[in-house]
Amino acid sequence: MTSHDEEAILPGTILKRDLDGLPGLAYSHVGVYVGLGRVIHFNGAPGAGTEATIEETSLHGFSKGRRLSELAVPESEGHGSAIAAEARRVLSAPHSWNGRYNAAFRNCEDFAQHCFEVHHDGRKASPPWSQRARTIVAGLSAVVVAGVTIMVGSRRSPGA
Numbered sequence: 001m002t003s004h005d006e007e008a009i010l011p012g013t014i015l016k017r018d019l020d021g022l023p024g025l026a027y028s029h030v031g032v033y034v035g036l037g038r039v040i041h042f043n044g045a046p047g048a049g050t051e052a053t054i055e056e057t058s059l060h061g062f063s064k065g066r067r068l069s070e071l072a073v074p075e076s077e078g079h080g081s082a083i084a085a086e087a088r089r090v091l092s093a094p095h096s097w098n099g100r101y102n103a104a105f106r107n108c109e110d111f112a113q114h115c116f117e118v119h120h121d122g123r124k125a126s127p128p129w130s131q132r133a134r135t136i137v138a139g140l141s142a143v144v145v146a147g148v149t150i151m152v153g154s155r156r157s158p159g160a
Contacts, residue, residue, distance in 0.1 A: 009059075011035035012080025014072040014112045017063050030071055030112045031062050032087040040087040042111035044101030052101030054091050054111065072116055082120040090115070 009015070016028035031041030039062040044052025059068070074080030090097060090111070100106050 009033050009070070010074055010077070010080045012074035012083030012116075013070050014083075014116055015039060015062065015068050016071040017066040017068050020064075028071070029062075030108050032083060032112055032115050033059070034084040034087055040091050040115075042097060042101070042108045044107065051099075053098045056091055071112075074116075076120075079118075079120045082118045083115045086115040086118040 011034055013033045014030055015033050016030045018025075019027050019029055029041070031039040033039050034056070037059045038056055039059055040054065040056045041062060042052065043055045062068075074083055097106075097111060
């Protein structure tokens with residue numbers, strides 16, 4: 001998605017871009033597109049602590065020159081409006097988010113998910129993604145690989 005695609009993005013769409021450096025191979029930064037070329041996102045990083053904030057920025061500022069893609073699209077125009085309104089509500093009253101970044105349980109994805117799950121049309125939407133699930137699977141895979149490696153290594157004969 002490039003900057004000229006801005007007209008095609010529906011308000012309430014969850015956008016993502018790769019993170020900087022090595023973490024960008026597995027993780028993305030996400031934000032809520034609120035229309036008129038603006039994105040609201042939870043800008044934090046591990047160790048950011050009190051520096052982590054809910055921010056509104058331009059689409060270009062959010063992308064940092066990287067390719068953007070749609071992570072989740074609102075179910076309807078009403079849902080999109082509700083998502084954007086929730087993002088703006090949190091931005092105007094950020095006390096429950098600012099300074100409370102946690103890489104596992106209080107991050108940009110959690111903010112976007114919170115907004116996406118807003119009640120609309122009498123029900124709550126479910127987001128179709130989770131970086132947390134990928135992190136858990138990767139961690140469990142590493143434990144399994146390490147365990148197998150140790151078991152195989154311990155069964156080798158000393159002369160082999």
